[in-house]
Amino acid sequence: MTVSRSDVRPIRTEAEVVAARQAVRSWAVEMKFSLIDQTKLVTAASELARNALNYGGGGQMRMEILERSPRQGLRLTFEDQGPGIADVEQALRDGFTTGSGMGLGLGGSRRLVDEFEIHSAPGEGTRVTVVKWR
């Protein structure tokens, strides 16, 4: 599996969250994802970017196009240097929130993608990686 293209977007303001999801949309369109899969990817990106901003104090999103012939995938990695998550299993459960959201961000976005990985520990920030294949 190779990475044929990559880019990094900052997520430090709400405007950058909007810019990040627009970038995901534009790559997903170029990669010829179906409209439904584009929508799922952009929605997942929006949830994860907001988490990085609101709970992680901001961070970045890495976008990568994966080549695994004959398939192509879009991998998004969200990283922040925030307080981290003590109980990742709990954070993935629907309805769990420490903030103002509905508690669907993590668990919900996991359902919208093909692969989902989260690394987090108190004091070490959070890294969420998602992949969608087409």
Added chain:
Amino acid sequence: MERIPILKMGRFLLVTIQVDMHDQLALALQDDLTSQIARTGARGVLIDISSLEIVDSFIGRVLANIASMSRILDAETVVVGMQPAVAITLVELGLSLPGVRTALNVERGMELLHASLRAAELEEYDGGGEEDDAFGGHDGLS
């Protein structure tokens, strides 16, 4: 600050969301709509989201908040024009927009608001007073 415009048409307020909203903009719309309902005495709110390419959990929550706040202020809210891909994604995300009425397009949404207003007025007339309605049961057509 940037704002989503709210139009008044008769006894209804109309909003068409045509930009990719950041979170503060969505919250500002929630505040503006609530104060406009109170100020104008509007009986219905129609929100057209046909240009929205995604509805994530935050926007979903704002729509649900608008619906419950307007209900408390005696106005019915209907959200119209959701794109099919957005609806599919919403359900997988786990969001069912509780308490939010939806219609396929603006025309059907307006019909719903008119019907709901007629029903409410008929009930007010038949009931002959506020006391009958004091404990709810005022849920439009449902």
